[in-house]
Amino acid sequence: MSDEKTSSLTTAFGIPVGDDQNSLTAGERGPVLIQDVHLLEKLGHFNRERIPERVVHAKGAGAGGYFEVTADVTKYTKAKFLSEIGKRTEVFARFSTVGGEKGSADAARDPRGFAIKFYTEDGNHDLTGNNTPVFFIRDPLKFPDFIHTQKRNPATNCKDPNMFWDFLSLTPESIHQVTILFSDRGTPATFRNMNGYSSHTYKWYNDKGEYFWVQYHFKTDQGTKTLTREEAEKLSGTDPDHAVRDLYDAIEKGDYPSWTLEMQIMTPEQAEEYRFDILDITKVWPHGDFPTIKIGKMVLNRNPTNYFAEVEQSAFSPGNLVPGIDISPDKMLQARVFSYHDSHVHRLGPNYHQIPVNAPKNAPETSYQRDGFMRIDANGGSGPNYWPNSFGGPAPDPDALKPPFEVSGKADRTPYVHSNDDFVQAGNLYRDVMDDQARENLVGNIISHLSGAQKRIQLRQTALFFKADPDYGGRVADGLGLDVKEIERLANMTQTERVKATEK
Numbered sequence: 001m002s003d004e005k006t007s008s009l010t011t012a013f014g015i016p017v018g019d020d021q022n023s024l025t026a027g028e029r030g031p032v033l034i035q036d037v038h039l040l041e042k043l044g045h046f047n048r049e050r051i052p053e054r055v056v057h058a059k060g061a062g063a064g065g066y067f068e069v070t071a072d073v074t075k076y077t078k079a080k081f082l083s084e085i086g087k088r089t090e091v092f093a094r095f096s097t098v099g100g101e102k103g104s105a106d107a108a109r110d111p112r113g114f115a116i117k118f119y120t121e122d123g124n125h126d127l128t129g130n131n132t133p134v135f136f137i138r139d140p141l142k143f144p145d146f147i148h149t150q151k152r153n154p155a156t157n158c159k160d161p162n163m164f165w166d167f168l169s170l171t172p173e174s175i176h177q178v179t180i181l182f183s184d185r186g187t188p189a190t191f192r193n194m195n196g197y198s199s200h201t202y203k204w205y206n207d208k209g210e211y212f213w214v215q216y217h218f219k220t221d222q223g224t225k226t227l228t229r230e231e232a233e234k235l236s237g238t239d240p241d242h243a244v245r246d247l248y249d250a251i252e253k254g255d256y257p258s259w260t261l262e263m264q265i266m267t268p269e270q271a272e273e274y275r276f277d278i279l280d281i282t283k284v285w286p287h288g289d290f291p292t293i294k295i296g297k298m299v300l301n302r303n304p305t306n307y308f309a310e311v312e313q314s315a316f317s318p319g320n321l322v323p324g325i326d327i328s329p330d331k332m333l334q335a336r337v338f339s340y341h342d343s344h345v346h347r348l349g350p351n352y353h354q355i356p357v358n359a360p361k362n363a364p365e366t367s368y369q370r371d372g373f374m375r376i377d378a379n380g381g382s383g384p385n386y387w388p389n390s391f392g393g394p395a396p397d398p399d400a401l402k403p404p405f406e407v408s409g410k411a412d413r414t415p416y417v418h419s420n421d422d423f424v425q426a427g428n429l430y431r432d433v434m435d436d437q438a439r440e441n442l443v444g445n446i447i448s449h450l451s452g453a454q455k456r457i458q459l460r461q462t463a464l465f466f467k468a469d470p471d472y473g474g475r476v477a478d479g480l481g482l483d484v485k486e487i488e489r490l491a492n493m494t495q496t497e498r499v500k501a502t503e504k
Ligand code: NDP
Pocket: 133, 179, 180, 183, 184, 185, 195, 224, 284, 285, 286, 287, 288, 424, 425, 426, 428, 429, 433, 434, 438
């Protein structure tokens, strides 16, 4: 807290307050008079201090800083903030856990949000990613249900391993993300010690209108550090805010955290021929096929002076994309373009873009949107409030047009056609990337959590681990006291047969 000297106390309307310790009463012992406007204003405002917390990612920390370009990417994108080596753009970043409430523990096993707002000369560009390169589901219709299972049981209001594993075991495409979540990467040591990924495929296009599919990887320069289950459980009890404080303290003492931005870039032709659908967010693009290219660095060097003003009120949207960058047809990403703005309007009101942390500070808004609750600027003054007009109002700029793209096909509700194998990459991670210790921790973390679910759910989920890798499934089965032969039998069934075989 700052110890700067302030001027006299006033009401919210600037009227001097003479006494802030004793309410105005009739006689020494009361009752209190309704004409104590200061008291009424103070109590009334206090009653309205809480705003809805984010429906997901409610607990988090944020900081300001800059992004600096370190490689020439102009052949891939015309985004102005990426146009020159050495160019710096101001950013605000927010890191978060997902399922817990605003007061929940930072050491929870959960993905971590990794959201960045770039204040560019073409308006605000948001990248709203996670610390995992994949996700649990690949169709947005499943998102609200999935999140319900990660939150509280409707009857007990407690976290519920049955809900958690029931949904995941009925959603086999989740296996890759589940494997990452239950590895020690599911409990990063701090926000500074984790990577950030777009997870989704985005589109970059250049000034010739040629386009490329891309994935963003923000690699931590502090090194990846994780907590073991035992360390995470202890920290959750003893220091539930450890990661929020860690970020603040590091920046306060000048130990500025940074991340190197590496890109994976693919041509449309490569995407056509690739062995799986590159829009499927449950899969990574293997580095062997698409090596990353270092293109920039993000440094966080400014703590917010007020948490509510900057961090709580910050609002990121995957739909905020500057010219040179566009969304891909990924169904999840398409739905997120709707969901975030809608959530912000609910949480912060229709003029949330005027809150300083969200305002496009390097490209002031010149739109025809007017009025609404909490409009706090001049509201367009006396200028025209419609388009087209011949009174000098702002005109659309054809340079900002996104290149056209082909769409075809029958409108239908179609699952991902090329994603018939959901188990390969989870298996690769287990076999080829993890070492013995990482595998042991993964299996132990799963057993500790899955043991709380009903046996039929354990059987169904363990069969999915077995399908990723027999050793993986076998070790989980052993730890849960399940019959490995039965797991193997279930693993060899189709998902429909497996679900039938593990009904009540
Ligand atoms: P590589 O060996 O080239 O890359 C493996 C990656 O795995 C590294 O980036 C490493 O991150 C990361 N990693 C290490 N441990 C874990 C863990 N417990 N959870 C998540 N990631 C971890 O292999 P491939 O590119 O062929 O991918 C093999 C598997 O690695 C994938 O199936 C996927 O599960 C995982 N992976 C792949 C990524 C990609 O974009 N290709 C990105 C992240 C993970 P670090 O550099 O920090 O050590």
